[in-house]
Amino acid sequence: MKGLLLAVAGLTAAFLSCASAADKLDPSCGGCHALVKPTDTSLDRLLTRKGPDLWYAGSKFNKEWLVSWLQDPKPIRPAGYPYFKNIKKGDKHDEIDSSKIPAHPKLKKADAESAAAALMALKAPPDLVPAGIFKGDxxxxxxxxxxxxxxxxxxxxxxxxxxxxxxxxxxxxxxxxxxxxxxxxxxxxxxxxxxxxxxxxxxxxxxxxxxxxxxxxxxxxxxxx
Amino acid sequence: MKTQMVAAFAGLALLLASSTSHADQSIEQIYGVYCVQCHGLQRNGTGINVPALSVKPRDHTEAKGMGDTPDDELYKAIKEGGLAVNKSVLMPTWGRVLSEDQINGLVKYLRQVCKCGK
Structure with missing residues (x-):
């Protein structure tokens, strides 16, 4: 029972810590990105998403890259996100419809640094991205x-x-x-x-x-x- | 009485038609998320990734080739990938993403697309 309480307390603390880190980001970030792990994991949610999930950003990105990219955000995904909303029929094969891909906001250096710091605090649970899973060889x-x-x-x-x-x-x-x-x-x-x-x-x-x-x-x- | 019966049957038919169309739409959405990237918006193997592929994806509108491929082979190709049916590794394994029902639904959907059966 004590173990269960500790586990619940731990999970609550982790959730609050992520929620608090997410609060430090500009609210507009949450308009396109999930900053807290979504409870809705349905296909419908995928169909309505505007940007990749960032609730595990701190376990995904390198901070230096984030600071630099947020100041000069070049597209990471050639067809935008999700790709299937930004394609059109072409002569030989489907093509990217660039008119449908919005540009990512560009941040000033200080804003990029604080956003990167907040994003780096959004950690995945240790069992999702286990430290040392890549053995470095x-x-x-x-x-x-x-x-x-x-x-x-x-x-x-x-x-x-x-x-x-x-x-x-x-x-x-x-x-x-x-x-x-x-x-x-x-x-x-x-x-x-x-x-x-x-x-x-x-x-x-x-x-x-x-x-x-x-x-x-x-x-x-x-x-x- | 007769009018009521006709109305009831019409209502039932409408209900069935709408549920079938909903199921089809859902499978069409699944095709649109997972398959379209290589098989294309026109379902003829001309997806956005095609220039990078060393093997052309299957044209799902081609009645002859699709008609010669049995349902269980289509099912296996979707679930376990191209290698499982002696085709290209570029066709990935969707068994961890799609449910059995969704894969069966896709097989049925492909029969509609190719207008062929096996």
């Missing part, structure tokens, strides 16, 4: 690159090395600068644990694949070049 990066392009098909939806790849998922050309390695590993292993209806499939990858893919993505840092 970079020797597998080359095999990870082959898995990304060939054996696992990640390139179908994501742009990786040299900007080559599909457009429905976020660009990963600068993944190593933007994302924390443990997040890359945890999300790649099971995106539905973060977002039950997200359009990135769980590919039943072995841990070796996850480690290699993460190593490959961690060393990508070329941005838009």
């Amino acid at each position: 970079m020797k597998g990066a080359r095999m990870g690159g082959l898995a990304f392009i060939k054996f696992r098909g990640c390139v179908a939806c994501h742009q990786g090395e040299k900007g080559e790849g599909g457009l429905s998922g976020p660009r990963l050309t600068d993944a190593g600068v933007r994302l924390q390695p443990d997040f890359i590993a945890a999300y790649t292993a099971d995106p539905q644990r973060f977002d039950p209806h997200i359009w990135m499939p769980t590919s039943n990858l072995k841990d070796l694949d996850i480690q290699r893919l993460t190593a490959f993505l961690v060393q990508l840092s070329q941005g838009d070049k």
